Amino acid sequence: MECMKMKIGFIGLGAMGRPMASNLLTAGYEVHAFDVVEAAVKEMEGKGAIGHPSAGEMAGHVDVIICSLPNAKIVEGTMCGKNGVFENCKEGTIIIDMSSVAPNTTKGMAKKAAEKGIHYIDAPVSGGVSGAAAGTLTIMVGADDETFDKVKPIFDVLGKNIYHVGEAGGGDAIKMVNNLLLGCNMAALAEALTLGVKCGLSVETMKQVISVSSGRSYALDAKLEKFIMAGQFTGGFAVDLQYKDLGLALEASRDEKVPLPMTAAAVQVYEMARAKGQGREDMSSIVKVWEDLTGAKIHGEADPQKGA
Template sequence: MKIGMIGLGAMGFPIARCLLKAGYDLYVFDVMKDKLDEISREGAHPCAGAGEVSACVSVAFCSLPNASIVESVLEEVFAQSGLSLDVWVDLSSISPESAKKFAKKAAGCGFAYMDCPVSGGVRAAADGTLTIMAGGAAETLEKVRPALEAIGKKIYHVGDVGSGSGMKMVNNFMLGCNMAAAAEALVLGSKIGLDLETMYEIVRNSSGRSFIIENKIPDFIQKRKFSGGFAVDLAYKDLGLAMETAKQFSMPVHMGSTALQMFETARAKGFGKEDITALLKITEELMDVEVR
């Protein structure tokens, strides 16, 4: 089967590699030429744009930073003549409303759209063990399931189009709040004299454990490495999506509001492109202590 991959960023690139390893004939596009060249050397077919990808494949994946970029890419696809596309699989984190809008436009052009955001981080993307939250028709999911199984360990059919994005929004709301709380807690622990290894070992075996504790401490905080990973800017965007959705229901979101301001502070400090663990540095500076 010929499959397309549009977007070769922190998640898209390892996902493309997994599709190649699974034996798919892969057509790719990204505005970053170095990434396009690198994956091409590994066997993918480079394309000049999303329209060209969609003219060559029956299933196209995309992993892009936000709904605005997804929409601009899809507009290029909609304008392409001679599409061979059956299904567009959107791995991006966008709002449920955006997913529904894209699905309606795609149907008018003769192909199905599914919102299938993923979770698990860069490590899971590289290992092909992502969790996938699929929104769309059950029969459409079955068409693309083999390809999804090449990149994910757990695939959940959440419901109709938009439900996958909604589930990812809920998940990343919790992730952002957990990161904000963990950053303050670790600095507090350091301030009273606890070392990072002790906090890590005990909390990951106690009731305070979370993805942040189990993964972000060893991969980023212990190494004092804040590059790569899940960018502050992206987490801020996802929290914003949740806040906007909550407004539609006149729902107060106290924890989300506080977390959003911490991420806003991190962006103001110039940490937007760094991993979400960079939130730690804000409170470290405030309290004149380094978590080690």
């Protein structure tokens, strides 16, 4: 079957799913849509999608199903629940889970799907809402070679950097490892900034020196000036989402018997931020936890000469 003739079902029209589904429509695909929020379906219908009252009802009308859902419990309920996707999709249907779940969750779902003649692959993403809108996401795909080749043109619409990293579960594994590093790096940056301020250093000085030294990280490049020094924590990558991703790493660590002491400590930092009501703020807002504990002034310390 020619890829452009594939009918695509999209489940989950939230902050990430909506722009991805829109890009598929723009590329010329026939897109069928479902979300528990009826207004989201109506919005996609206004753009040319075919709306459906349930995921199960939609499943029988399409060749490929993409889902972008909040967590593993919702994914499993959508796929395996009564009148769900697995009950209603055609044999040979390809299901692409772009949600962030633990690798073993995906492996279990793929096994159940295979028993029904369904191809189940994982393809979590990095790049945020802006990347989803621009079609420049990094997509990490766990799939067999044949299935990956069939859906690669779809990924090319949604992302710029497409990595086939192994069998089902591989995509979730590499994203989990990446986000473990991001979360721990951010927690370490917040601690380091606090210590520096308490030792008499300015945030601007630390930015200038660390940016060209061995302590440099993505967290410093992406979060220090734009969020912390600007004193604004809207948008970005939420504390709640980073907390969830670290939790997935701890879940995998139990399955694989791998101790993760630094990850476990970082989880508590994000838990403190959540307890303070910062769950929806950018992950860099964890600096406020350390400010409250130590009296250090970190956020909002932009260089006034730069007009920040």
